[in-house]
Amino acid sequence: MRDKLVGAILxxxxxxxxxxxxxYEVEDEAFPRTGTRQVVVDSFNRAVAVIETMDVQRVRLGAVPWEHARDEGEGYSSVSEWRVGHEHFWHSAEMRICLGCHIHGERWHSCGPGAVPSRYCALEVSVAMMQTDRTVKDSQPASKRRVYQWAG
Incomplete structure (x- = not known):
């Protein structure tokens, strides 16, 4: 799955x-900001691209529009199908372990929890970066730089 999503970014x-x-709350991480650059890694943990956040919002899940869902590039045919797929992922055992929580009976419907939809553009990655696996320098300290690694 990771390489499929990375390919869609590329x-x-x-x-x-x-x-x-x-x-963000569990990881004590700052919300993304417009202009922030982040490294995208493939399934071999190699830096393959840098993305720059162009727009970020904080909305309830039900307020995420179809255009945003479509632009995630995962092939959903409607925003409701996208929501179901994302709720399924966010309720997965993998995600619960990642967040260090066990949610029993709670469902994240359109009224909550908060969603953070963001748009980005892929920036060209230099051959040197891909060969040395260096991270991109930006205004955030390295410890707070979000590196996208999709599980697969």
Missing amino acids: DGTKTSTTSMVME
């Missing part, structure tokens, strides 16, 4: 992503 199909507010 070919321009994937230009948006959505996180949960809870992810």
Whole structure:
């Protein structure tokens, strides 16, 4: 799955992503900001691209529009199908372990929890960066720089 999503970033199909507010709270991480650059890594943990955040919002899940869902490049045919797929992922055992929580009976419907939809553009990556696996320098300290690694 990771390489499929990374490929979609590289070919321009994937230009948006959505996180949960809870992810940032649990990881004590700052919300993304417009202009922030982040490294995208493949399944071999190699830096393959740098993305720059162009727009970020904090909304309830039900307020994420179809255009944003479509631009995630995952092939959903409607925003409701996208929501179901994302709720399924966010309720997965893998995600619960990642967040260090066990949610029993709670469902994240359109009224909550908060979603963080963001849009980005892929920037060209130099051969040197891909060979040395260096991270991009930006205004955030390295410890707070979000590196996208999609599980697969």
